[in-house]
Amino acid sequence: MKLLGLVTLLSFLTLSILSTGVSSSVAETIFYNGTVIIRTYNQSVVYLPLQNITRLQASSHFTLQNNKVILANPDSVLTYQAKIDGVIKISQPYNSTICIILPYQTQLLYLYPAPISSTITQSGFLNLTFYGSNITIVFSPSASTIKYNQNSNGLFTILVVLLIISVTSTITLAYLLLKNFRKEKIRENLDNVEVEIDNNNLDERDKVVLEAIRQGADTLAKISKITGLPRTTAYRRVKKLISLGYVEEIRERNKIRYIANKNVGENDNNI
Structure with a gap:
């Protein structure tokens, strides 16, 4: 004792x-x-x-x-x-x-x-x-x-x-809690990013992001790595593609994945 x-x-x-x-x-x-x-x-x-x-x-x-x-x-x-x-x-x-x-x-x-x-x-x-x-x-x-x-x-x-x-x-335990806190903070910052859509046309960066998703980049980290865009910029582009129907957002077990919508954009002149 x-x-x-x-x-x-x-x-x-x-x-x-x-x-x-x-x-x-x-x-x-x-x-x-x-x-x-x-x-x-x-x-x-x-x-x-x-x-x-x-x-x-x-x-x-x-x-x-x-x-x-x-x-x-x-x-x-x-x-x-x-x-x-x-x-x-x-x-x-x-x-x-x-x-x-x-x-x-x-x-x-x-x-x-x-x-x-x-x-x-x-x-x-x-x-x-x-x-x-x-x-x-x-x-x-x-x-x-x-x-x-x-x-x-x-x-x-x-x-x-x-x-x-x-x-x-x-x-x-302290390390895991700190790591989880940082992930949640990054996610909150991204969720607070306002996405402005000027028109329905895709610019060059939109097309680069869409092509990366079609090649299998299904997370924001992968998209940022393949395209070379900062995460905030890549996030804006992804949100724009989602709003226009080119990309679908899938949430699984607190994880977010992005996949290209095969029914939209294949024959689009903007791409």
Whole structure:
């Protein structure tokens, strides 16, 4: 249950970071047993907050240079194990959100600077949240903490897997929502385009668009690619051809297709 609570906490923090709208950010979670989890948003270069690095993993390809990690994907999750021994000292060249997770019974011997928030999780852990680049914490672990550390290897692996799955799902969902929003926006802009028909005659661009449709270009993207016309211009021409009966518009499962009307225009002198 404690492990599930920690995963839920980290997932919530990840969603909060993704929703802030800032250009780039780094969020670091450091556990009392030396587990470090770093989430990046639009940032490819990350400095590892703790030394004595072992078991470094990431959700994307990376290059390690001393305590600096260069990520192939700027939106990634890193995890590694470090040796703390009751002292957490962080010095970085940029500000980041840092969460320190300690057992509730932990005795704090030194703390600088003061955290921006301090809460007790449902799992019974003390969550100290900082925002900055230089942090020092000295604490005395309880007996239960020492016993837990001896059995933390398996829990660390499970935590890493669950966190990566959670963050990956969140980023994928955000990407799909943004992609769908952009498609709807383009469709709305096209629907708002006013089509003026001066006469029933077809000019050269009308004929080029009609010929492209007859050759199998059944979507606006294909028509624009074959004719070389901008989408807005191609859309006006298609709408004109539809109004004159040369082209039919077919809607299937939220998709729009265009086909040439074989009964109109085959012997037209305008074509």
